[in-house]
Amino acid sequence: MADQPEYWYCIKHSRVETRDGCPNKDRLGPYASEAEAARAIETAHEKSEAWDHDPRWNDDELED
Known part of the structure; x- marks a missing residue:
């Protein structure tokens, strides 16, 4: 993978x-x-939204 170009998004x-x-x-x-x-940033937001509604990641949505 070191030969392949890689890109990052700098939040700073x-x-x-x-x-x-x-x-x-x-x-x-x-x-x-x-x-x-x-x-x-959009990808991170989309993943965060999905996790907010996933009971495996959100204790508030677990059923008793």
Whole structure:
């Protein structure tokens, strides 16, 4: 995988970066394409919404 390009979304600078960008603590990824990395915030939001309604991840929705 080291030969394949990888992209990250830097949450500090709101931009897509390559491997030599900011520290990992400031970014999401890696993603296989620049387009996927550009959607990182939307993807994270979509996953969070899905988890909010999944009883395996949300104790509030577990049945007694």
